Amino acid sequence: MNWKKALDGITPYKPGRSIEEVTRMYGLKEVVKLASNENPYGCAPSVKESLASAAIQHEIYPDGYASALRSKLTQKLGVDEEAVLFGNGSDEIIMIITRALLGTDTNTVMATPTFPQYAHNAKIAGAEIREVTLKDNGQHDLEGFLKAIDSETAVIWICNPNNPTGNLIPSDALEAFLGQVPPNILVVLDEAYIEYVMAPGYIDSVTYLEQFPNVILLRTFSKAYGLASYRVGYAIGHPAVISNLNKVRNPFNNNSIGLAIAEKALDDEAFIEQCRKLNHEQRKRFKHYADEKKLHLFDSETNFVLIEVPNDSDDASEKLLQQGFIVRSGNALGTPGYIRVTIGSEEQTSKFLKAFDTLWQSEGSPV
Ligand SMILES: Cc1ncc(COP(=O)(O)O)c(C=O)c1O
Numbered sequence: 001m002n003w004k005k006a007l008d009g010i011t012p013y014k015p016g017r018s019i020e021e022v023t024r025m026y027g028l029k030e031v032v033k034l035a036s037n038e039n040p041y042g043c044a045p046s047v048k049e050s051l052a053s054a055a056i057q058h059e060i061y062p063d064g065y066a067s068a069l070r071s072k073l074t075q076k077l078g079v080d081e082e083a084v085l086f087g088n089g090s091d092e093i094i095m096i097i098t099r100a101l102l103g104t105d106t107n108t109v110m111a112t113p114t115f116p117q118y119a120h121n122a123k124i125a126g127a128e129i130r131e132v133t134l135k136d137n138g139q140h141d142l143e144g145f146l147k148a149i150d151s152e153t154a155v156i157w158i159c160n161p162n163n164p165t166g167n168l169i170p171s172d173a174l175e176a177f178l179g180q181v182p183p184n185i186l187v188v189l190d191e192a193y194i195e196y197v198m199a200p201g202y203i204d205s206v207t208y209l210e211q212f213p214n215v216i217l218l219r220t221f222s223k224a225y226g227l228a229s230y231r232v233g234y235a236i237g238h239p240a241v242i243s244n245l246n247k248v249r250n251p252f253n254n255n256s257i258g259l260a261i262a263e264k265a266l267d268d269e270a271f272i273e274q275c276r277k278l279n280h281e282q283r284k285r286f287k288h289y290a291d292e293k294k295l296h297l298f299d300s301e302t303n304f305v306l307i308e309v310p311n312d313s314d315d316a317s318e319k320l321l322q323q324g325f326i327v328r329s330g331n332a333l334g335t336p337g338y339i340r341v342t343i344g345s346e347e348q349t350s351k352f353l354k355a356f357d358t359l360w361q362s363e364g365s366p367v
Contacts, residue, residue, distance in 0.1 A: 004124070004126070005126075006123055006124050006125070006126045007124065010120070010123055013120075016035045016036065016326060016328065017321070019033050019326070022324070026321070026322055026324070028324045029324075030324055031324045031325075031326065032324060032325055032348050032351070032352070033326045034304075034327050034341050034342040034343075034344055034348070034352065035328045035340075036228070036342065037223060037302070037303055037304045038223070038228050038342065039223060039224060039225070039226035039228075039275060039303070040342070040343075040344040040345045040348060041274075041275050041278065041345065042226050043225060043226035043227055043261075043265060043271075044225075044265060044268035044271035045271075046264065046267065046268050046271075047227070047261055047265050047268065050260070050261070050264040051257075051261060054257065054260045054261070056256050056257055056260065057256070060256075061251075061252050062252050062254060062255050062256040062259060063256070063259060064251045064252050066086045066254060068259070068260075068263050069086070069232075069259050069262050069263040069266075070084055070086070072263055073234065073263075073266060076266060077206055077236060078206070079209070079236055080239055082242060082243070083209070083236055083237060083238065083239050084234055084242065085234060085235040085242045085249065086233070086234050086253070086254050086259075087232075087233045087234065087235070087249070087253060087254070088231045088232075088233070088254060089222060089231040089232070089233045090190065090192060090218045090219065090220045090222075090233030090234070090235075091117055091233065092231075092233065092253060093218055093234070093235045093245075094117045094121055094188075094190075094218070095117075096248045096249055097155060097186065097216070097235075097245060098121035098122060098124075098125050098127075099125070099248045100244055100245050100247070100248045101154045101155050102121075102125040102127040102154055102155060103125055103126060103127060104125075104126040104127065105152065106127045106128070106153070106154040106155075107127060107128035107129070107150070107152050107153050107154070108122045108127050108128070108129060108130065108153065108154060108155045108156070109130045109132060109145055109148045109149060109153055109155075109157070110129070110130070110131060110132070110156070110157040110158075110159075111131065111132055111133075111134050111140050111141070111145075111157075111158070111159065111162065112131035112132065112133055112134065112334060113134065113164060113165070113333055113334030114157065114159045114162055114163065114164075115157075115159045115162075115163045115192075118157040118159075118188075119131070122155075127154070130148045132145050132148055134162070134165060134167075137299070138162065138165030138166070138298040138299065138306070140160075140162065140169055142169070142173060142176075142177040145158075145177070146177070146180055146181070149181070149182070149185065153185050154185065154186065155185065155186045155187075155188060156181065156185055156186070156187045156188065157188050157190065158174075158187065158188065158189050158190065159192075160174070160189050160190065160191060160194075160205075161191075161193050161194075161197065161300070161301045161302045163193070163302070163304075164304070164306050164328070164330075164333045164334075164335055164340045165298040165300070165335075166193075166299065166300025166301060166304060166305060166306060167298060167299055167300070167301070168197055168199050168299075168301040170199075170201065171202055171203035172201075174189075174205070174208075175203070175208065178211075178212045178215060179212075181212075181214065183212075183213070183214045184214070185214060186214055186215075186216060186241065187212070187214055187215045187216070189215060189216070189217050189218070190218045191205065192218065192219065192220050192222070192223055192233075193223055193224075193301070193302035193303060193304075194219060195223065195224035195225075195275070195276060196224060196275075196276055196279055196280075196301060196303050198276065198280050205217055206236060209236065209237065209238065213237075213238035213241070214238075214241070215237065216235050216236065216237035216238075216241055216242075217235065217236045217237065218233065218235050219233065219234055219235075219236070220232070220233040220234070221233065221262045221265060223303060224272050224276065224303070225262070225265045225272065226275075227258075227261060227262060227265060230255075230257065230258035230261050230262065231254070231255075231258055232254055232258045232259065232261075232262040278345070278346075279303050279343055282343045282344065282345070282346060283300060283303075283305065285349055285353070286300075286305045286341070286353075289353055289356075290305075290307055290308070293360060295307060295308040295360075296308040303343045304340055304341060304342045304343060305340070305341055305343060306330070306333075306335060306338045306339075306340050307338060307339060307341060308337055308338055309330075309337065309338060309363075310359065310360055310363040311363040312331075312336075313329040313330040313335075313336055313337060313338060313339055314329045316339055316359055316363075317329040319358075319359050319362075320339070320355055320356070320359065323355040323358065324351075324355070325341075325351075325352055325355055327339045327340065327341045327342075328340040328341075
């Protein structure tokens with residue numbers, strides 16, 4: 001078969017080990033998955049209740065316009081109904097953007113390391129990928145981005161806060177950057193973790209959309225809303241941008257249950273607020289722990305931390321796995337010497353830090 005040349009060297013997405021697999025492999029009683037930045041508190045109890053009573057007509061296609069969810073979400077955001085596009089997770093929106101804008105005659109600019117799906121999709125499209133190394137503190141090098149742009153640049157990807165470092169770009173720096181990007185380039189601000197941000201001075205980027213019609217925001221119900229299994233993400237942007245992306249979208253890309261559940265989840269802002277606070281408390285514990293052990297930890301505004309390990313990242317991940325914690329090795333994320341850990345509940349964090357202590361004592365504790 002004549003496969004696209006671009007597929008050479010691309011590896012399919014390899015999911016991490018499941019809880020069941022690790023439980024079996026190591027004969028453990030309890031395994032905690034802290035590898036995919038899911039919400040340790042689940043979703044709002046009101047959402048779970050509504051699931052039992054949701055009147056879904058199984059034989060009817062979903063609402064391809066997501067009318068009910070669209071109406072509630074756009075009212076909450078204070079934007080036009082035509083300013084939103086729904087995707088099967090924000091993953092699908094990344095694919096839609098790529099399909100609509102990237103090809104062999106274009107280039108695309110992104111940080112490294114960052115969320116790998118931008119490069120993955122761009123590779124398949126045959127676009128040139130221009131990666132701008134993060135600064136030592138994990139911040140995006142926005143000057144470097146501006147230097148990397150030329151007349152063939154079609155899309156810029158900014159993961160804010162960034163996965164895997166967790167850093168948030170200060171709002172003034174972001175706004176100044178947006179003002180310097182040529183208006184014919186689409187700037188994607190991927191805000192998958194935005195609900196977790198506590199940084200003082202953070203300005204909601206929805207407010208930038210009027211001033212910068214070439215900016216699009218990606219958000220998701222997978223993280224703070226605790227609905228990763230339903231695959232609902234969305235983009236907010238100028239109606240003209242959304243309209244072009246809509247040409248590429250499959251007609252029924254979200255299923256009926258996902259749409260109904262996401263709509264219900266929007267009613268429970270108190271749950272999100274509570275998760276944000278609980279997450280912040282546990283995030284502070286990681287920071288304190290890292291400081292105490294003199295291990296580097298990037299400033300995170302998300303529900304995960306990238307923390308230095310006293311040995312090789314794969315080795316550290318394996319040792320934590322043996323103790324019942326699934327984390328992501330930095331070797332797979334472009335951050336060797338670190339692991340990425342999803343911030344769990346208070347109890348999970350206490351147990352995790354104990355497991356990390358064992359690792360630290362056996363590998364790295366200075367005498
Ligand atoms: C930065 C970022 N963007 C997008 C996604 C995709 O999220 P989803 O497709 O579940 O909405 C993730 C998932 O981990 C992520 O970390």
